[in-house]
Amino acid sequence: MKTAALPTEDQIDVSTQYIRDCIRDAIVDRRxxxxxxxxxxxxxxxxxxxxxxxxGALQALSYEGLVNVEKNRGAFVAYPSPEEARQIFATRRxxxxxxxxxxxxxxxxxxxxxxxxxxxxxxxLMGERGQTARRAEIKASGDFHLMLASMTGNAVxxxxxxxxxxxxxxxxxxxxxxxxxxCGHQEHQDIVTAIERGDLDRACHLMIHHIDHIEADxxxxxxxxxxxxxxxxx
Amino acid sequence: MKTAALPTEDQIDVSTQYIRDCIRDAIVDRRxxxxxxxxxxxxxxxxxxxxxxxxGALQALSYEGLVNVEKNRGAFVAYPSPEEARQIFATRRxxxxxxxxxxxxxxxxxxxxxxxxxxxxxxxLMGERGQTARRAEIKASGDFHLMLASMTGNAVxxxxxxxxxxxxxxxxxxxxxxxxxxCGHQEHQDIVTAIERGDLDRACHLMIHHIDHIEADxxxxxxxxxxxxxxxxx
DNA sequence: GCTTAGTCGATCGTATACAATTTCACCAAA
DNA sequence: TTTGGTGAAATTGTATACGATCGACTAAGC
Numbered sequence: 001m002k003t004a005a006l007p008t009e010d011q012i013d014v015s016t017q018y019i020r021d022c023i024r025d026a027i028v029d030r031r032x033x034x035x036x037x038x039x040x041x042x043x044x045x046x047x048x049x050x051x052x053x054x055x056g057a058l059q060a061l062s063y064e065g066l067v068n069v070e071k072n073r074g075a076f077v078a079y080p081s082p083e084e085a086r087q088i089f090a091t092r093r094x095x096x097x098x099x100x101x102x103x104x105x106x107x108x109x110x111x112x113x114x115x116x117x118x119x120x121x122x123x124x125l126m127g128e129r130g131q132t133a134r135r136a137e138i139k140a141s142g143d144f145h146l147m148l149a150s151m152t153g154n155a156v157x158x159x160x161x162x163x164x165x166x167x168x169x170x171x172x173x174x175x176x177x178x179x180x181x182x183c184g185h186q187e188h189q190d191i192v193t194a195i196e197r198g199d200l201d202r203a204c205h206l207m208i209h210h211i212d213h214i215e216a217d218x219x220x221x222x223x224x225x226x227x228x229x230x231x232x233x234x
Numbered sequence: 235m236k237t238a239a240l241p242t243e244d245q246i247d248v249s250t251q252y253i254r255d256c257i258r259d260a261i262v263d264r265r266x267x268x269x270x271x272x273x274x275x276x277x278x279x280x281x282x283x284x285x286x287x288x289x290g291a292l293q294a295l296s297y298e299g300l301v302n303v304e305k306n307r308g309a310f311v312a313y314p315s316p317e318e319a320r321q322i323f324a325t326r327r328x329x330x331x332x333x334x335x336x337x338x339x340x341x342x343x344x345x346x347x348x349x350x351x352x353x354x355x356x357x358x359l360m361g362e363r364g365q366t367a368r369r370a371e372i373k374a375s376g377d378f379h380l381m382l383a384s385m386t387g388n389a390v391x392x393x394x395x396x397x398x399x400x401x402x403x404x405x406x407x408x409x410x411x412x413x414x415x416x417c418g419h420q421e422h423q424d425i426v427t428a429i430e431r432g433d434l435d436r437a438c439h440l441m442i443h444h445i446d447h448i449e450a451d452x453x454x455x456x457x458x459x460x461x462x463x464x465x466x467x468x
Numbered sequence: 469g470c471t472t473a474g475t476c477g478a479t480c481g482t483a484t485a486c487a488a489t490t491t492c493a494c495c496a497a498a
Numbered sequence: 499t500t501t502g503g504t505g506a507a508a509t510t511g512t513a514t515a516c517g518a519t520c521g522a523c524t525a526a527g528c
Binding site: 249 | 520
């Protein structure tokens with residue numbers, strides 16, 4: 001609920017940071033389709049700022065992998081290739097077990113309560129229908145992994161996971177099949193249960209398979225038009 | 235050896251990317267001390283470009299954690315706190331075992347040869363004396379971990395490791411004690427040997443202890459002057 | 469003498485201006 | 499109908515301009 005201050009938007013201090021967050025949210029929420037051109041002038045007009053600030057925001061997003069900046073052509077919402085998608089999930093398989101073990105070291109009863117609460121919210125959203133609910137569900141699903149990362153108390157790792165989750169959301173939005181990805185909810189619960197029991201090996205095992213399942217539920221056959229450009233450019 | 239084109243510097247296309255790389259190299263090589271102010275005007279004058287490009291470079295470096303940008307005060311070479319340093323190494327412990335296992339899947343004889351070659355170079359540098367050799371040694375030590383990451387064939391992970399190694403170098407430059415950190419060379423060799431034998435569990439174990447040793451050889455008592463500013467600011 | 473207010477210089481934040489490049493529409497020729 | 503070329507319009511790349519903020523120094527007051 002970050003977009004709370006719409007009515008007085010032009011009075012708010014609209015900094016690069018704010019623009020970046022807005023665009024990122026829009027991309028992750030799928031309100032901006034992959035491949036969409038983000039014209040500096042247009043975005044600037046939207047926020048009532050000059051191109052200078054917009055450029056900064058777009059460059060930052062480019063660094064996060066959510067936007068591709070092509071020289072002399074402009075910025076576009078990232079259109080991750082299947083290979084890129086595979087790398088993102090492969091990276092998650094490499095690091096999330098580590099996160100799990102580290103987080104477990106720092107977890108107390110209150111942490112488990114927070115996790116359970118998040119899972120309940122997630123389950124509630126799963127029951128609902130409609131675009132909005134689906135978006136919220138994808139977001140909640142990512143928040144689970146993000147919350148685990150935050151429990152490591154490690155800001156560096158948190159940033160990495162933040163980026164990975166955002167890019168995963170983009171990939172799921174692109175290649176995800178209708179409703180199947182929801183089955184991850186039960187897996188989240190199983191993971192928490194395993195941690196709670198102190199069975200970290202099992203928790204890690206479940207986590208890896210969970211990521212496998214997310215990836216398996218994607219249909220990453222070669223894409224639409226936009227790929228031709230990438231195939232021959234540069 | 236990236237700074238090969240000094241004589242004709244003003245004719246080169248000095249883009250944001252180039253400036254960023256130069257500054258990063260200077261930081262990692264310890265030619266720029268932590269805490270050093272990077273004035274936009276000064277850097278711009280140095281490269282004969284406007285502040286616009288410099289700002290872009292500094293913001294990118296800030297995202298990498300090598301530079302701190304303080305609002306209305308300017309950019310400074312990062313001065314990692316002990317806590318930050320701990321998080322960097324903790325992150326490496328969380329992800330490098332994963333890298334190891336993934337890299338091992340893709341490694342053939344030629345890969346081992348490359349690794350051995352790097353290790354020989356590392357050993358050679360260890361024998362030499364002088365600042366230059368020490369810098370090269372720290373760099374070579376990082377390159378070992380970077381090479382392992384590159385063998386995963388995963389660009390996302392490679393970028394993460396690149397950032398972690400750069401920041402580690404900064405930390406070592408700051409808190410490292412004279413010659414002790416060199417003992418890691420033998421550990422690198424042991425890790426390669428373990429991978430070669432297919433004993434990944436042992437390789438991971440060695441890797442974690444290796445990172446432990448690097449961290450243990452630091453003297454992270456509370457720092458010099460520059461920290462006072464951070465202590466009271468914000 | 470120490471504290472506090474006020475001014476000045478330096479540096480950053482943002483907007484704007486101009487140059488360079490790409491895109492696209494239009495038209496002519498095959 | 500398609501292909502190829504030309505020029506204007508749009509868009510990005512970079513530099514510069516100007517207002518805002520911070521830090522240091524000076525000076526006045528306690």
